Amino acid sequence: MELTRREALRSVVSKCVPVATAALCLPATEAAEAPSQPKAPVGMLYDTTLCIGCKACVVACAEANELPRDVSLDGLHQAPEDLNAFTKNIIKLYKPHEQSPDSFVKQQCMHCIDPACVAACPFKALWKDDGNGIVAWEPSRCIGCRYCEIACAYHVPKFEWDMINPKIVKCEFCEPRLNKGYQPACTSVCPTHAVIFGPRQDLLSQAKERIEQAPDKYFENRVYGEHEAGGTQVLYLSHVPFEDIGLPDVGPAPIPAALKWQKRIYKFLALPLLMYAMLASIMKKNWIDHRREMREEEERTGLRPQL
């Protein structure tokens, strides 16, 4: 069989381009795909053994963030069952079934190193600061799809269900206060320093010191948040199992890593475009055949062909 130069070129291109594109896009290393780490991540360290459950932090949080009084429980204030659109920070009590110790636990946004909500958000309404690593919400970009609520393993982002102009409500480390040189409201009022604020690295070494000084005081002698879901900027020390106080076992991999094949397939939109090119080339050929058949059909039946 003889090949013209054009045919040879086409044959080479049609085989090489797909292979080259796939080779470029698919085998990316995970290290290269990991998001850039914040330069100077700030964080919180919460220690269940120090918390006395006074809820000063809950009230201070509401005041600093100008949240309305949460009166979801009749006759009481700031006593909701869970984080909600009026509560960015909450103290809960873990009540064991038997004689094992009970424990308070503080819940607010974990400010993950690689946050699932930021990976989920279609229009970057939730975004992570390159410097201090705070995960914040930008109202002018949010379409209210609530994918962040589905994606967050800690159930942190909350939605204003009753509003005509609903917002996503979550802890943002009191960023306006930080900019003025203050601490976040919750850490600034804690009377026992059960929750403290500082650079994440300092807090991590401090937590490890506490574990060293009192071995077997803390559950599994480890810090929750050091490696969980790729690491979080809020760290926990607990004397009861983490799962009992609502800290899920999420594994060491960042949650957005589940999307790694999506990222590779859609890289530069190369593979979808390639697929389109292949479909279009097949279609072009079949379209010519189909039109010829339509004309033959018309000659046979005398009826105008339909598409």
Next chain:
Amino acid sequence: MKHIIVRWQRGVPVYAVPKITPFFVFLCAMGALSIVLSAYREWAGLGPTTGMNDIYAWGIWKTFNTMVLTGLGSGGFSVGIAAWIFYRRDLHSVMRTAVLTSFVAYFSGLVALGVDVGRPWNFYQVLMPWTWNAHSPLLEVAVCMPLYACVPLFLENTPPLIERWYYTWPWFRPFIMKHLVPAIRSTYPYVIALAYALPMMHQSSLGALMLLGGSRVHVLWQSPFLPLLYVWAAGFLGYACVIGVLMVACLSWKRPMDMRILGVLARIMSWLILTWSVFRFVDILARGQIGAAFAFDRFSLLFWIETLLLVCPSVFMLWGGNRRIPSRLFQADLLIAVGGMLYRYDPTSFAFTARPGAVYFPSAIEALIAAGYVCLAIAAFVLAAKYLPILPAPVSAWHGMEHYARVVHPDWKLETHDFSHQNRPHFAN
């Protein structure tokens, strides 16, 4: 019993039936109710009108109207690939039905999605690529799905419209002949290729949405191959929908059924389902989660219901005799449609344990809005089938309609139309 072999050859409008029927009025009333209720939802917010909460932040508008019904409306995509890419020329006769089911299903799903989002006024950013988070599966859906519905799917549905306009709007005829028909003829292959590339992208991204759900989606459903399984399921659901719609339409409007074409569709669907089921089992085995299928909890029960609903009718339809008997084909098709819809629904709902103990149940308003937009889609289909040459029929039906029109509607003045070659909308030349 005498068998009459019917061969579907061309689209013929449903004629000699009343356009406005009690059923059609009911569909429109449900649609109107859902529009009123949607306005109320925009005014009152999502909380008072729906059963959604902070734990189950997605309700049936996303999980059913969008994720399930666009899967069911993938006929234009899946039957189209067989007809155009694999060049099954006998399937061209059902393509108009397929692309119309896709069109109404996608639009009703997109409207439900619009009612669902809390801050729709910010959606304009979909036109501004620099605001996109390109790695979000939801962004992919938000861009790709409206693009598919508005460009390739819309253009695929224009030929029947143009055919009608040619006869009903004589003043429009020169424009049709000079501009519309040549434009369609020259762009068709590229647009059609887009009509297969885009659904492959967004139907798989619908599955990718739940990848971020992690272990909260039960292990029998949560898989790295969830996107592939989702687009595959959209493939066979599209066939199930086209078969079901064609049979219901033929039965209710007393039109002849071409059991051979329906059988071809059913056979392709059976093989899609069987290979899909094998792939799903291999995936579960490879992840070492087969034990969960035999845990005999509600998840394993759900898993087996799905599997049996899909596999049993598919095996049943491997025998040609079963495919040729309308009642058997219809029942098997119905079971497959239910099973496939259940599979598309479960990862976001029944198999999604957002938090132990938390529940979501749609409110009455929510369910009425969801049902109302489905009713509007059906109403649009019914109306289109009566006005446009959509549903396939033998050529005799076409001549029958022409005869009927001359007798019943002399005002249409068919004789005055010039039927010579040059002056008809002709996509073939």
